[in-house]
Amino acid sequence: MTVSESTFLTAKPILLAPGPVQLHPEVQKILSLPMIHHRTPEFDGIFKTVLKNLKYLFQTKNDVYIQTSTGSGGMECVLVNVLNPGDHVLAVVSGKFGERWADMAETFGAIVHRLNCPWGHAVQITDVIAALKAHPEVKIVLTQACETSTATTHPIQELGKLLSTTNVLFLVDGITATGAFPTPMDEWHIDGLVAGSQKAVMLPTGLSFVSFSQKAWPHILKNKMPRFYFDIRKEQLANQKGESFFSAPVPLIRSLDFVLKEIENISLEKHFKIIHSRAEYTRLMSPHLHLELFSKSPSDSVTAYLLPPNFEGAKFREHLEKKYALTVMGGQDQLKGKVIRLGHMGFISREDLHQTSLRIASGLNDFGFKLNLDEINSISQNLLKSY
Amino acid sequence: MTVSESTFLTAKPILLAPGPVQLHPEVQKILSLPMIHHRTPEFDGIFKTVLKNLKYLFQTKNDVYIQTSTGSGGMECVLVNVLNPGDHVLAVVSGKFGERWADMAETFGAIVHRLNCPWGHAVQITDVIAALKAHPEVKIVLTQACETSTATTHPIQELGKLLSTTNVLFLVDGITATGAFPTPMDEWHIDGLVAGSQKAVMLPTGLSFVSFSQKAWPHILKNKMPRFYFDIRKEQLANQKGESFFSAPVPLIRSLDFVLKEIENISLEKHFKIIHSRAEYTRLMSPHLHLELFSKSPSDSVTAYLLPPNFEGAKFREHLEKKYALTVMGGQDQLKGKVIRLGHMGFISREDLHQTSLRIASGLNDFGFKLNLDEINSISQNLLKSY
Numbered sequence: 095m096t097v098s099e100s101t102f103l104t105a106k107p108i109l110l111a112p113g114p115v116q117l118h119p120e121v122q123k124i125l126s127l128p129m130i131h132h133r134t135p136e137f138d139g140i141f142k143t144v145l146k147n148l149k150y151l152f153q154t155k156n157d158v159y160i161q162t163s164t165g166s167g168g169m170e171c172v173l174v175n176v177l178n179p180g181d182h183v184l185a186v187v188s189g190k191f192g193e194r195w196a197d198m199a200e201t202f203g204a205i206v207h208r209l210n211c212p213w214g215h216a217v218q219i220t221d222v223i224a225a226l227k228a229h230p231e232v233k234i235v236l237t238q239a240c241e242t243s244t245a246t247t248h249p250i251q252e253l254g255k256l257l258s259t260t261n262v263l264f265l266v267d268g269i270t271a272t273g274a275f276p277t278p279m280d281e282w283h284i285d286g287l288v289a290g291s292q293k294a295v296m297l298p299t300g301l302s303f304v305s306f307s308q309k310a311w312p313h314i315l316k317n318k319m320p321r322f323y324f325d326i327r328k329e330q331l332a333n334q335k336g337e338s339f340f341s342a343p344v345p346l347i348r349s350l351d352f353v354l355k356e357i358e359n360i361s362l363e364k365h366f367k368i369i370h371s372r373a374e375y376t377r378l379m380s381p382h383l384h385l386e387l388f389s390k391s392p393s394d395s396v397t398a399y400l401l402p403p404n405f406e407g408a409k410f411r412e413h414l415e416k417k418y419a420l421t422v423m424g425g426q427d428q429l430k431g432k433v434i435r436l437g438h439m440g441f442i443s444r445e446d447l448h449q450t451s452l453r454i455a456s457g458l459n460d461f462g463f464k465l466n467l468d469e470i471n472s473i474s475q476n477l478l479k480s481y
Numbered sequence: 482m483t484v485s486e487s488t489f490l491t492a493k494p495i496l497l498a499p500g501p502v503q504l505h506p507e508v509q510k511i512l513s514l515p516m517i518h519h520r521t522p523e524f525d526g527i528f529k530t531v532l533k534n535l536k537y538l539f540q541t542k543n544d545v546y547i548q549t550s551t552g553s554g555g556m557e558c559v560l561v562n563v564l565n566p567g568d569h570v571l572a573v574v575s576g577k578f579g580e581r582w583a584d585m586a587e588t589f590g591a592i593v594h595r596l597n598c599p600w601g602h603a604v605q606i607t608d609v610i611a612a613l614k615a616h617p618e619v620k621i622v623l624t625q626a627c628e629t630s631t632a633t634t635h636p637i638q639e640l641g642k643l644l645s646t647t648n649v650l651f652l653v654d655g656i657t658a659t660g661a662f663p664t665p666m667d668e669w670h671i672d673g674l675v676a677g678s679q680k681a682v683m684l685p686t687g688l689s690f691v692s693f694s695q696k697a698w699p700h701i702l703k704n705k706m707p708r709f710y711f712d713i714r715k716e717q718l719a720n721q722k723g724e725s726f727f728s729a730p731v732p733l734i735r736s737l738d739f740v741l742k743e744i745e746n747i748s749l750e751k752h753f754k755i756i757h758s759r760a761e762y763t764r765l766m767s768p769h770l771h772l773e774l775f776s777k778s779p780s781d782s783v784t785a786y787l788l789p790p791n792f793e794g795a796k797f798r799e800h801l802e803k804k805y806a807l808t809v810m811g812g813q814d815q816l817k818g819k820v821i822r823l824g825h826m827g828f829i830s831r832e833d834l835h836q837t838s839l840r841i842a843s844g845l846n847d848f849g850f851k852l853n854l855d856e857i858n859s860i861s862q863n864l865l866k867s868y
Contacts, residue, residue, distance in 0.1 A: 111518050114731060125732060126513035129685065129827075131498050131808045135799075162551045162687055163710065164727040170710045179707075198709045292728060298516065300549055300687045300730040320566075322585045323550065323557045324710075340551040341679060343687040344501060345512060412522075421518045440516075 107419040108446050108453070112242050112270050112396035114292040114299055115440025118356070121297060121349045132342040140351050142336055147354035148303055150362065151295070152287060153278035158305040159329045162343055165269040165290035168302025169195055171324035172265050172286040175306065176313040177234060179203030184225055184262075185236040186217045190243035190426045195236045195267060202319060207232065213244045213428060214398075216391035219252050226262070234263045239271030243426045245398035245435055246389040247271070251282045258283035263310055269293060269302075273357070274369050274395035274439050285310040291346060294369070294395070295353045296440040300346050370394045372438040372447060375477050379451050382473050384463060388433050398425070398433040399454075407431030410461055417460070418453035448474050494806040495833050495840070499629050499657050499783035501679035501686055502827025505743070508684060508736045519729040527738050529723055534741035535690055537749065538682070539674060540665035545692040546716045549730050552656040552677035555689025556582055558711035559652050559673040562693065563700045564621060566590030571612055571649075572623040573604045577630035577813045582623045582654060589706060594619065600631045600815060601785075603778035606639050613649070621650045626658035630813045632785035632822055633776040634658070641670035650697055656680060656689075660744070661756050661782035661826050672697040678733060681756070681782065682740045683827040687733050757781045759825040759834060762864050766838050769860050771850060775820045785812070785820040786841075794818030797848055804847070805840035835861050 109116050117125075130136055148158035161171055173195070177183070183204040185196035188211035200206045209225050211217050217237065226232055235257060239250050250266060257264040265286040268277045272287060273294025279287050284307065291301035304326065306314060314326060322328075323340075332339035357365045373394040380387050380399060388398035401407045408431045411424040423435040436450065451474045455465045496503050504512075517523055535545035548558055560582070564570070570591040572583035575598035587593045596612050598604050604624065613619055622644060627634050637653060644651040652673040655664045659674060660681025666674050671694065678688035691713065693701060701713060709715075710727075719726035744752045760781040767774050767786060775785035788794045794811060795818045801807040812820040823837065838861045842852045 107515065107517075109516055109518055114516050114518060114728070117516050122513040122515070126509040128494065128509070129496055129501050129504050130494075131496055131501060131810070132686070133810070134802060134808060162549070162554065164549045164730075166727050167549065167554075167710045201709045201712075202707045290728075298730055298732045299519070299728045300733070320589045320707075322588045323554045325588075340553050341501070341677075341686045343551075343685055345685045346687065415521060421521060423518070423520070 105419045107421070108450055109421045110436045110442065110446070110450055111421055111423045112245070112293070112435055112437035113290065113439065115296050115437055116442060116446070117298070118296055118353065118441045120352055124349045124352055125298070125345045127345070127348065130344055132338065132344055137342070137344060138336050140348055141338065141342065144347055144351050144354060145333060147358060150358055151273050151354060152289070152303070152305050153276070153362070154280050154305055156279065156305045156307060157330065157333065158303050159326055159333065160338065160342070160347070161302045161304065161324065162300065162340065163302050164299055165288065165302050166194065167324070168269070168288035168290060168304050169267055170198060171302065171304050171326065172288045173198055174202055174319045174321045174324055175326045176263055176265070176286060176310050176317060177202055177204055177319055178317050179319060180205065181233045182207065182229060182231040183234045183236060184209060184222070184229060184232045186211065186222070186238070186248060188215065188217060188238070188244060188246060188248070189213050189241035191238050191267060192241055199236065204234070214246055214389045216246060216248050219249060219256065222253060222256065232262060234265060236265050236267070238267045239277050240393040240395050242270040242396060243429065244389055245393050245396040246391050247393045248391070250277060250284070254283035263313065270393070270395045275366055275393070279305060279307070283307070291350065294439045295350060297346055297349050297353065300343055301350065366394070369438050372442060373397055375447055376436055376438065378477055379474060382470055383451065383455055383458065384465065395439055396435055396437050398435045400433055401431070405461070407434070410434070410457060413460060414453060414457045418457060420450060420453040444478050448478055492806045494808070495836055496808045497823045497829065497833065497837055498808055498810045499680070499822055499824035500677065500826065502683050502824055503829060503833070504685070505683055505740065505828045507739055511736045511739055512685070512732045514732070514735065517731055519725065519731055524729070524731060525723050527735055528725065528729065531734055531738050531741060532720060534745060537745055538660050538741060539676070539690070539692050540663070540749070541667045541692055543666065543692045543694060544717065544720065545690050546713055546720065547725065547729070547734070548689045548691065548711065549687065549727065550689050551686055552675065552689050553581065554711065555656070555675035555677060555691050556654055557585060558689065558691050558713065559675045560585055561589055561706045561708045561711055562713045563650055563652070563673060563697050563704060564589055564591055564706055565704050566706060567592065568620045569594065569616060569618040570621045570623060571596060571609070571616060571619045573598065573609070573625070573635060575602065575604060575625070575631060575633060575635070576600055576628035578625050578654060579628055586623065591621070601633055601776045603633060604635050606636060606643065609640060609643065619649060621652060623652050623654070625654045626664050627780040627782050629657040629783060630816065631776055632780050632783045633778050634780045635778070637664060637671070638669045645670035650700065657780070657782045660752070662753055662780070666692060666694070670694070678737065681826045682737060684733055684736050684740065687730055688737065753781070756825050759829060760784055762834055763823055763825065765864055766861060769857055770838065770842055770845065771852065782826055783822055783824050785822045787820055792848070794821070797821070797844060800847060801840060801844045805844060807837060807840045831865050835865055
């Protein structure tokens with residue numbers, strides 16, 4: 095029986111997006127537990143443990159706070175707690191989420207200097223130095239650790255080092271990064287870091303996590319920005335009493351408790367390695383699928399395959415979904431229809447990776463490619479041996 | 482076998498808080514389903530249905546929007562979309578959540594006139610009229626439909642009627658109200674209404690729902706308040722394309738879809754009746770438990786029993802939790818230790834109600850009351866016959 099005949103007979107749906115991601119079976123169970131109240135001794139115990147273990151994920155001695163929001167809510171939280179209306183901000187813009195953070199800062203009264211990078215490229219340190227020289231009044235630098243829309247990482251360690259000797263605050267969107275690859279907050283001198291639940295901690299959407307450096311706190315305390323829901327001072331006071339300020343989403347926090355313990359059990363290092371090896375596999379499959387990598391600085395959390403010119407990318411993505419039960423993401427904004435993006439976070443088996451390659455290859459053939467599926471099958475299996 | 486010997490042998494945990502509430506078993510199942518992405522045709526279909534059915538819940542022709550936040554995030558959303566910094570606001574303050582909304586308005590630059598009511602009392606229309614006369618510059622009135630902290634309802638219909646003939650916008654916190662008892666947005670001239678997921682729609686915490694009247698929309702469009710995460714204009718544009726602007730929390734939206742259909746199937750009227758009958762039962766048990774009702778305008782969504790003077794209320798609540806696996810809420814702020822609050826929303830069986838009375842009675846006896854449990858048992862059973 096050839097691959098094409100056999101493989102898709104019992105196609106189980108696969109979700110390989112850069113969030114939300116496939117859930118751990120244990121998380122699925124925890125999500126369905128009977129409700130408990132968030133003002134009970136049972137929940138208090140879980141909450142305290144989660145707050146402690148988030149520090150391990152963030153690789154920080156600072157407190158980490160939980161918000162009930164999407165990642166963008168977390169970005170707003172990090173921003174409005176340190177930004178004073180009228181502050182000058184340097185925003186690295188290399189994709190949709192860089193745009194979003196720059197827009198957000200502008201909305202809240204910042205004077206924003208955009209450092210535009212070609213999509214798919216990492217920002218150059220020399221360009222940042224030049225921009226800071228040109229705008230010495232800049233108080234805050236914004237960047238993504240991974241720009242999700244282009245599957246590209248920026249040199250966070252180098253940027254942190256550069257800014258650590260200045261008064262500039264370094265705010266990092268680690269939503270598709272923190273927990274997927276190293277963003278050690280303290281060691282890399284990050285002043286504000288945000289992560290999201292539907293990414294490396296493989297939960298549903300609904301929580302964001304934020305933390306601030308000692309350098310950032312005086313700004314938080316004296317800052318005049320009006321803020322209430324995202325006011326981290328309220329949450330800090332409540333957390334000190336072992337509580338959340340607002341109602342806490344119990345099923346997500348209980349699941350987070352499980353996942354953080356899992357990550358601690360296998361160690362963050364090993365957890366990073368697992369995600370890295372999925373990314374490596376995906377990158378190594380690229381030539382065999384005749385799809386180039388879009389990013390010049392590819393992330394371990396998500397990979398973008400560049401589709402050929404004049405390829406009907408949006409239809410292709412829908413086709414993968416409908417015929418092969420494979421959900422990957424398309425491109426956004428200027429990349430619409432031009433790439434497909436595969437996430438490497440969440441509960442992903444070796445077979446999921448293998449199936450994904452086969453389903454993409456089959457889909458490409460449906461769109462006129464002439465890939466040899468049996469060959470791809472054996473290449474993929476060989477690569478996964480060392481996985 | 483007497484009640485005291487028999488009843489607690491197999492005590493199943495009961496959660497009767499004014500949110501979060503006990504989940505429908507079907508919701509528990511839906512929460513545990515494998516993840517799907519929120520940018521897929523399958524999710525798009527669910528999202529569209531949910532947006533339609535939320536209008537039924539809100540009893541409005543206006544669009545209803547979903548935010549990933551707690552109820553307080555929804556309160557901020559309603560507020561910042563219509564409030565211009567510097568606007569005069571009249572805030573009905575009759576408990577913790579009235580305080581919160583007034584504080585929030587002040588935080589965002591409003592000049593807030595607090596109309597303080599004694600806790601447990603409904604606001605008097607005449608007092609509102611007098612306050613509006615004293616402050617003719619008021620542009621917005623804020624009130625709770627139900628002040629959760631005191632289990633008290635305010636006369637929303639009358640207030641809406643009063644304000645409908647003026648230019649003043651009427652914003653209503655329906656978090657512990659909408660879906661539990663009538664707050665027909667259009668008929669009662671409500672200009673901004675917010676509801677929360679962990680209340681009458683019996684989901685976990687994590688979603689808030691907001692809607693605005695036609696009278697409110699011009700304010701939303703011209704308002705200068707900086708807003709991003711809670712900017713309803715973004716969400717409106719995305720919803721018109723059948724999408725959410727930010728990532729959507731898939732398990733909650735899928736569960737919401739189920740619950741809204743359930744409510745439509747039995748009808749909102751019947752749904753209200755069920756919740757009302759639980760509240761009625763709880764109120765009728767009050768004299769038999771020797772606990773007065775705290776509120777002079779008791780809500781159908783939550784009941785507060787007043788504890789005797791010098792009663793160790795906080796310990797009593799803990800005792801109910803530990804010995805009887807019964808979670809009810811205590812009092813907040815000035816009511817701390819002075820009341821227990823029982824929610825009437827969520828998936829509650831007749832047996833849950835009966836058990837709650839018995840467990841409270843037993844707990845009271847542990848704290849020195851001399852209630853006859855067998856008598857309470859038969860009174861409760863009689864009341865529940867007509868339930």
